[in-house]
Amino acid sequence: MARELDKIDQRILKELELDGRLSIVELATRVNLTNTPCSERVKRLERAGYISGYRAILNMEKLGLGHLTVVQVSLAATAGNNSLDVFSEAVRNVPEIESCLMVAGSFDYLLTVRTRDIAHFRQVLGNKINNLPGIRHTNSFAVMENVK
Numbered sequence: 176m177a178r179e180l181d182k183i184d185q186r187i188l189k190e191l192e193l194d195g196r197l198s199i200v201e202l203a204t205r206v207n208l209t210n211t212p213c214s215e216r217v218k219r220l221e222r223a224g225y226i227s228g229y230r231a232i233l234n235m236e237k238l239g240l241g242h243l244t245v246v247q248v249s250l251a252a253t254a255g256n257n258s259l260d261v262f263s264e265a266v267r268n269v270p271e272i273e274s275c276l277m278v279a280g281s282f283d284y285l286l287t288v289r290t291r292d293i294a295h296f297r298q299v300l301g302n303k304i305n306n307l308p309g310i311r312h313t314n315s316f317a318v319m320e321n322v323k
Contacts, residue, residue, distance in 0.1 A: 187216055188225060195229040240289040243318040244296050246304060248284040251311040258309040265307050271299045
């Protein structure tokens with residue numbers, strides 16, 4: 176049975192979510208613990224799977240990939256075959272697709288696509304996304320601002 180998180184565990188998770196590079200000393204200060212108990216809690220949270228990893232958040236503008244588009248994907252058929260699995264596997268091979276979420280609703284998948292600009296997006300849409308297996312149609316939405 177999973178152990179319930181107390182308020183200190185929750186504060187540790189929140190602080191690490193904001194800055195995964197915090198030292199144990201700084202983290203302990205922020206959550207009002209001494210270093211050893213704080214370190215032990217972090218290790219326990221990692222072992223229990225509450226912390227699945229640490230990563231850098233890249234500045235996509237500086238990397239030349241500042242254009243973000245959200246794409247709704249509807250598949251031609253989803254029942255009785257492996258079209259969902261085939262699509263999910265194929266989408267992993269398109270490097271411009273930043274994320275792919277299977278959703279319940281009026282369409283099947285929601286993609287976020289990172290490109291240099293709208294011309295690059297049109298190329299990715301025409302040459303890669305629209306050629307993914309099982310697609311019936313797509314709707315694309317250029318992101319004007321990432322608010323949160």
